[in-house]
Amino acid sequence: MDKVGGAQKHVEALAIKLKQDAHEVTIVTGAYDASLWRLQEEQITVISIPAMQRAIHLTKDIQALWQLRVAFKKIQPDVIAAHSSKAGAIGRIIGRLLRIPTIFTAHSWSFTEGVPQNKQRMYRQLEKTVQPLTTKIITVSDYDRKLALTKGIAPAHKMLTIHNGIEQIEGANVPKREHNEHPHIVMVARFEVPKRQDLLLQALLELTDIPWHLRLIGDGSLRPQAEQFVKEKGLLERVSFLGNQLDISPLLAKSQIFVLLSDWEGLPISIIEAMRAGLPIIATNVGGVNELVTDYNNGFLIPRNDHSLLTTRLRQLLTDPTLCEKMGDASERRFLRNFTFSPMYQKTVSIYEQAILKFAKKGD
Known part of the structure; x- marks a missing residue:
């Protein structure tokens, strides 16, 4: 969260509303620039793990996995909400290791049309690899859900579309x-x-x-x-x-x-x-x-x-x-x-709650 983007805004808005609704919220990110966000004034805990970077880097990715594992063992979350391809993959691996239900939100697949072919192949394989570790996948558009189905990323029952939404100004x-x-x-x-x-x-x-x-x-x-x-x-x-x-x-x-x-x-x-x-x-x-x-x-x-x-x-x-x-x-x-915020928020929280209940029934 050292740059402003749609996924980051989405995470910020969800975190603030969850905190206002009396949930305990911790954001774990790579590089972080506090001046770009309202998280500090909302008293939301942010943990920055610099080893978690956008580019794939084996040594740093292993460091990030270890540091995330330590952080999550301390936080003991009921659910992990993972966003973006890189953090999404690492977050889901940690979720499986620590037996925590994990929801992945795909803001745009890294194998979508327009991305260079070599990257498409790499990220498509990555998503297929970590998909079994995922409790549920949220896509922010019907396009992305259909793309994932076409590419065989995950079964239909595991994915649903929740369109992005933002607050009205009144x-x-x-x-x-x-x-x-x-x-x-x-x-x-x-x-x-x-x-x-x-x-x-x-x-x-x-x-x-x-x-x-x-x-x-x-x-x-x-x-x-x-x-x-x-x-x-x-x-x-x-x-x-x-x-x-x-x-x-x-x-x-x-x-x-x-x-x-x-x-x-x-x-x-x-x-x-x-x-x-x-x-x-x-x-x-x-x-x-x-x-x-x-x-x-x-x-x-x-x-x-x-x-x-x-x-x-x-x-x-x-x-x-x-x-x-x-x-x-x-x-x-x-x-x-x-595209207002409230319906998006309610649907998202419902998915978090369902994931927690599903894990509880499994005895995980």
């Missing part, structure tokens, strides 16, 4: 909508693979004949490259790099169009946040994105790397405020109908 906390002199486009994504800020910048370079301003929220190793592109192409007056933001709601309220052009995704929380803000969406049609965005309804879906269509759709929305407003209203209605 009362005095609702950011005031702003209408700018020029349309403002916003993209919320870390500057890392598989996010593609470069595609958006290249498309907008062809639209300098019409007014627009772009806000890029997020940080990461690819940010300097994007900043250099903006400087070289003379876009400094039109593009703002805002870095990580703890609360993006006011920035979304100041925007007219939301764009996300990932090469692969699960069910992006950033899109759900944009829907809550009543924005039209332009997004690549990958993973579960089409479970959030319906083409021509609350936005436009773009095939991966379709530069021409991306430029066309951007021009469409930038020059038609009525269409923007119509699609934005559709986004907000869809959010309120399907």
